[in-house]
Amino acid sequence: MERNYKTNLWIDWCPGCGNFGILTSVLRAFEELNLDPSETALVSGIGCSGKIPHFVNVNGIHTLHGRALPFSMGIKLANPHLTVVVHGGDGDLLGIGAGHFVALGRRNLDIVVIMHNNGVYGLTKGQASPTLELDAKTKSLAKPNIQQALNPILLALSSGYTFVARGYAFDGVHLKNLIKMAIQHRGAAFVDVLQPCVTFNDVYTAEFYRKAIFKLEDDHDWDPVVHEPNEAKEKLLKAIDKSMEWGSKIPIGVFYANELVPTFEDRFGKRLKVYPNLNPSNSSIENEGRPILAQNEFEELFKEFIVDIRRNR
Amino acid sequence: MNEVGLIIGGPQGSGLETSMNVLGRALASRGYGLIADREYFSNITGRHSYIHMLISSIDLPRSLKYPVEILASTDAETIFTHFNDVAERGVVIYDKSQAGKSIDAVPSMEDYTKDRIKSILREHGIEPIVSNVIGYLEKEKNVTSIEIDFPSMIRKIIERYKVDPRQASRYVSGLIVSAISVVLGLEGEFVRYGIEQQFKERAHLVEQNLGLYELVKDSLTSFKNIVKIDEPAIRLSKVMLLTGNDIVAIAKIVGGLRYQSYYPITPAADESSVIEKYEYEEIGGKVVGPVVVMQTEDEIAAINSAIGAALTGARSSTATSGPGFDLMVEGLSWAGANEVPVVITYYQRGGPSTGQPTRGSQSDLMNAVFAAHGEFARIVISSGDHTEAFYDALEAFNMAEKYQVPVIHLLDKFLANSIASIPIPDISKIRIDRGKVSPGGANYKRFDMSSTISPRAYLGTKNTIMWYTGDEHDEEGHISEDPKNRLKMYSKRMEKMKIILEETPLNLKMSAHGEKSPDYLLLGWGSTKGVSLDAIDKLNSRIRLGYLNLKLLWPFPEREFLEAIRGIPVNKIIAVEHSYGINIASLIAMSTGIIIEKRIAKFTGRPILLNELVEAIEKIIYRNEKRVVLEYGA
Numbered sequence: 001m002e003r004n005y006k007t008n009l010w011i012d013w014c015p016g017c018g019n020f021g022i023l024t025s026v027l028r029a030f031e032e033l034n035l036d037p038s039e040t041a042l043v044s045g046i047g048c049s050g051k052i053p054h055f056v057n058v059n060g061i062h063t064l065h066g067r068a069l070p071f072s073m074g075i076k077l078a079n080p081h082l083t084v085v086v087h088g089g090d091g092d093l094l095g096i097g098a099g100h101f102v103a104l105g106r107r108n109l110d111i112v113v114i115m116h117n118n119g120v121y122g123l124t125k126g127q128a129s130p131t132l133e134l135d136a137k138t139k140s141l142a143k144p145n146i147q148q149a150l151n152p153i154l155l156a157l158s159s160g161y162t163f164v165a166r167g168y169a170f171d172g173v174h175l176k177n178l179i180k181m182a183i184q185h186r187g188a189a190f191v192d193v194l195q196p197c198v199t200f201n202d203v204y205t206a207e208f209y210r211k212a213i214f215k216l217e218d219d220h221d222w223d224p225v226v227h228e229p230n231e232a233k234e235k236l237l238k239a240i241d242k243s244m245e246w247g248s249k250i251p252i253g254v255f256y257a258n259e260l261v262p263t264f265e266d267r268f269g270k271r272l273k274v275y276p277n278l279n280p281s282n283s284s285i286e287n288e289g290r291p292i293l294a295q296n297e298f299e300e301l302f303k304e305f306i307v308d309i310r311r312n313r
Numbered sequence: 314m315n316e317v318g319l320i321i322g323g324p325q326g327s328g329l330e331t332s333m334n335v336l337g338r339a340l341a342s343r344g345y346g347l348i349a350d351r352e353y354f355s356n357i358t359g360r361h362s363y364i365h366m367l368i369s370s371i372d373l374p375r376s377l378k379y380p381v382e383i384l385a386s387t388d389a390e391t392i393f394t395h396f397n398d399v400a401e402r403g404v405v406i407y408d409k410s411q412a413g414k415s416i417d418a419v420p421s422m423e424d425y426t427k428d429r430i431k432s433i434l435r436e437h438g439i440e441p442i443v444s445n446v447i448g449y450l451e452k453e454k455n456v457t458s459i460e461i462d463f464p465s466m467i468r469k470i471i472e473r474y475k476v477d478p479r480q481a482s483r484y485v486s487g488l489i490v491s492a493i494s495v496v497l498g499l500e501g502e503f504v505r506y507g508i509e510q511q512f513k514e515r516a517h518l519v520e521q522n523l524g525l526y527e528l529v530k531d532s533l534t535s536f537k538n539i540v541k542i543d544e545p546a547i548r549l550s551k552v553m554l555l556t557g558n559d560i561v562a563i564a565k566i567v568g569g570l571r572y573q574s575y576y577p578i579t580p581a582a583d584e585s586s587v588i589e590k591y592e593y594e595e596i597g598g599k600v601v602g603p604v605v606v607m608q609t610e611d612e613i614a615a616i617n618s619a620i621g622a623a624l625t626g627a628r629s630s631t632a633t634s635g636p637g638f639d640l641m642v643e644g645l646s647w648a649g650a651n652e653v654p655v656v657i658t659y660y661q662r663g664g665p666s667t668g669q670p671t672r673g674s675q676s677d678l679m680n681a682v683f684a685a686h687g688e689f690a691r692i693v694i695s696s697g698d699h700t701e702a703f704y705d706a707l708e709a710f711n712m713a714e715k716y717q718v719p720v721i722h723l724l725d726k727f728l729a730n731s732i733a734s735i736p737i738p739d740i741s742k743i744r745i746d747r748g749k750v751s752p753g754g755a756n757y758k759r760f761d762m763s764s765t766i767s768p769r770a771y772l773g774t775k776n777t778i779m780w781y782t783g784d785e786h787d788e789e790g791h792i793s794e795d796p797k798n799r800l801k802m803y804s805k806r807m808e809k810m811k812i813i814l815e816e817t818p819l820n821l822k823m824s825a826h827g828e829k830s831p832d833y834l835l836l837g838w839g840s841t842k843g844v845s846l847d848a849i850d851k852l853n854s855r856i857r858l859g860y861l862n863l864k865l866l867w868p869f870p871e872r873e874f875l876e877a878i879r880g881i882p883v884n885k886i887i888a889v890e891h892s893y894g895i896n897i898a899s900l901i902a903m904s905t906g907i908i909i910e911k912r913i914a915k916f917t918g919r920p921i922l923l924n925e926l927v928e929a930i931e932k933i934i935y936r937n938e939k940r941v942v943l944e945y946g947a
Contacts, residue, residue: 009791038753038777043621046783053780054791059772061624062782062792063617064647070614074621074629077605078572079773082625103610268605272593275603280627281773283603285569286745293567295740297597302563305555306737307341309547310506 003037005030005057013048018169018195018206022116023055025172026085029179030058040083043072045092047123049116052087066097069104072111080265080276083183085112091121094130094150104188105159109264112182112189113161115152116169118197119204126200139202153243153255156190157236162261163189164239165254168213169196170206174252181254187263194252209250216242216253226258315370317497317542318381320398321489322363322391324421325356328486331511333364333732335490335522339499339507341554341734344545346373348733348843350920352947355579355670359421361390363947368497370543373552373734375698375843378923379945382540385493387463387485389414389443390422393430394947396446402455404540405447406492408463416441459536461492461529469528474521487522491529498538501526553735557728560699560735561658562587564706565630566601569745572622572629574607574615579670580729581632581660612637616644616657623648623655624781626771628710630656634726635664635677642684645719647783649689652760652767652806654713654720654748658706661725663918672918673726675839675891678900681721682867690809692720693867694821697842699735702728705864707743708821715748715816716809717766723866725891727840727920753777758788762801765808810868822870824862825877831859833934834881836909837889838863838897841921845889848926856934863897869904878907887933889913891921912940919946 005027013019040058044050046065053060063071068086076084093101093115119132126140134148156164163185167175182189196206216222226232239256269275321332346369354360367374380400386392389411434441439449450456467484494504504526512518562584575585593602609615615631623629638659648655661677663669681693692712696702713720751768759779761767770777780790787793827849835845842862849858888898888909895912902908913929915921922945929941
């Protein structure tokens with residue numbers, strides 16, 4: 001069935017914004033994977049990137065600044081059959097929401113995180129974001145940036161994400177393929193998308209990226225996939241090493257992929273065999289308006305709290 | 314006697330809770346009613362902690378009072394801290410090895426407390442040494458002192474059962490329970506039951522504790538049954554014995570909870586542990602669960618993940634106290650904007666800031682009612698006791714889903730940590746109401762404005778797409794800043810308040826107790842209920858009193874409130890609250906214009922006690938005092 005994944009809303013990003021490239025890649029990826037819109041949830045934070053769910057014809061949850069990950073976690077745990085894709089900016093995911101970003105790695109929940117990384121807080125007119133380098137002076141900063149940048153790939157790798165990749169907003173096919181891989185990956189997947197902000201970031205421009213980026217897969221020896229458990233450490237170290245490359249040569253592509261780590265759903269299901277088939281969103285809680293438990297079952301279930309009075313005779 | 318008060322005190326970590334549970338079960342199985350407050354510091358080991366229990370032969374008690382008939386101590390600090398709480402002709406149980414200890418040799422006592430107690434002792438002319446304090450009680454209050462050599466008694470157990478001597482302190486709780494049981498004349502079979510229930514399959518602990526009981530019993534034969542409590546006359550064949558955290562957890566499970574998030578915080582965290590224990594159960598061929606219990610990275614993730622889960626149709630909640638709730642407030646506002654049914658169980662503790670993390674308070678009423686930016690419909694309900702908390706926790710989900718609003722179930726530490734014997738809840742009284750549910754479909758609009766409450770399709774419904782956003786939105790859930798859409802959508806959300814007030818039954822809004830048309834009306838909410846009911850009963854022969862237990866705190870049920878106080882002059886209404894500001898009076902003033910000036914406040918972090926509440930009411934009525942501040946209790 002041919003599906004139209006694009007809503008007919010007018011897209012209010014600045015002309016030339018990297019978000020257009022990301023949106024197109026997302027739409028293509030969804031098309032090629034033929035995702036069921038009613039079983040897909042696009043969850044976003046706040047900022048320019050936060051508007052993306054309104055432009056995509058799948059369930060859209062436009063949440064709070066920095067909190068897209070907790071919302072998506074609740075959605076995914078309660079209904080593990082949904083495909084959950086999160087969009088956030090660099091300020092959203094690594095500034096105000098950094099704690100949640102790290103926590104998702106620890107959990108390895110089967111969620112995709114796509115970070116619109118433009119080095120600035122665009123929607124508040126260009127303040128420095130956590131990925132802007134020390135001493136960089138983008139055009140709306142009164143003084144050069146006095147805080148140093150963090151490395152999103154390195155942070156994702158050390159937090160435990162089991163799929164870590166970087167794409168570029170204006171390399172649509174490459175980015176679409178990364179997004180598809182991220183969706184198909186079982187576990188927490190992170191895609192760092194380098195994204196020019198035409199209005200506020202005059203340092204990391206499209207021209208800058210065009211010159212700097214190269215594809216990891218162009219090196220035929222580059223294999224980021226962990227095929228055997230004993231490869232995990234070596235591949236992770238290689239990915240970490242690669243993540244340090246920045247400046248005149250910036251790698252894009254898959255840094256690390258390891259499906260051998262149990263997902264959160266697996267961990268929960270190991271303890272609770274019925275999960276995820278039986279889960280919070282599809283399990284019955286009532287019977288014609290009455291609770292599942294009858295009086296005697298209630299008393300049996302909670303017997304540790306019940307004291308029978310045995311009068312002394 | 315038909316009531317016996319009891320304090321068991323000792324250092325935190327010495328097994329007082331175990332004592333409470335063993336003794337509680339033993340007494341309950343014998344047919345007595347009981348309630349017990351747990352007082353403890355924010356500390357794991359060493360600070361002074363105590364259980365304050367009331368045992369009744371005629372009722373399931375609902376409040377605590379001083380003085381107590383039995384003071385059972387495992388250390389010197391307990392004697393110094395509570396000697397003044399012992400009744401005339403009461404009993405003090407203490408450790409012989411601590412008899413010579415001076416208050417200055419108790420490092421765990423705060424200087425302020427030490428100085429305060431020393432000055433009281435000085436006034437009575439007592440040296441601050443345990444044996445002198447005991448001597449004073451014997452002489453001046455006719456107290457019977459029971460001296461037990463704790464170390465030698467425990468040594469016997471260690472030798473008999475070949476226990477590792479480093480575990481000696483584990484037996485202190487059993488020793489105390491045994492001594493109290495002897496004094497109360499509680500028969501061995503009930504003690505055995507209490508011990509068995511506590512230690513369950515750990516048979517060696519059952520055996521050792523029973524051995525200890527026999528040993529203590531034999532050494533205290535002359536004290537057997539010196540505190541004479543009447544034969545129990547409560548007509549129940551069974552009771553539940555549990556804390557407020559327990560009963561709320563149980564109610565949530567019965568009510569179909571499917572997602573519970575929490576970040577560890579006192580006094581809320583125990584609730585989530587109980588739920589996790591029962592995350593999935595099969596009983597009588599029926600499936601109960603699964604509940605996903607998620608320990609999140611912070612309270613921000615707790616509320617927002619609960620909201621996310623609620624979108625999928627899972628009954629969803631989080632449990633916290635003040636500091637955690639503060640972090641949840643932005644999410645609360647999102648839930649209001651997006652009409653999400655989510656329940657926040659809010660156990661108040663002493664603030665501001667970290668305040669008194671392990672002590673009780675009702676000072677967050679305004680926080681629960683007003684916190685969060687913007688205007689939106691929310692429900693705040695409170696519960697006066699364990700039984701109310703059970704039905705209210707269930708009703709919280711019904712109301713959340715019926716009106717598609719966040720519901721705050723406002724409780725407190727007193728309820729959370731108090732253990733009480735209560736009647737078994739009546740499951741046949743419970744209804745599960747999921748509100749207006751839509752089957753969805755291609756033309757589904759989540760915020761359909763053709764009715765105030767738009768039918769809800771769950772995220773994941775076949776062939777259905779929906780959008781949510783914290784921005785103002787149109788019927789589909791897309792951002793809209795159109796002024797006319799704003800007017801309609803905003804009003805739609807706010808108008809729910811009126812519907813909630815119209816549809817909520819009176820018994821969920823408030824309950825009136827005592828005299829039908831009283832001369833004086835005492836009024837409060839939450840955990841002031843039990844003690845207030847006992848106070849009005851106690852004063853009943855002299856003053857015709859009533860108590861109004863307010864339950865639905867927001868939206869405030871103005872009409873029913875005015876009806877409830879009809880005919881009572883405002884200067885004969887007394888508001889009582891565990892706070893400085895008596896915030897309920899402000900909420901009433903704001904909602905009705907009625908300014909209640911007679912107020913009883915307690916903000917020491919300890920629960921209001923019957924003895925002091927009775928006095929306070931008398932002061933207001935007979936001495937025309939306006940405001941009485943209570944302070945009893947260590």
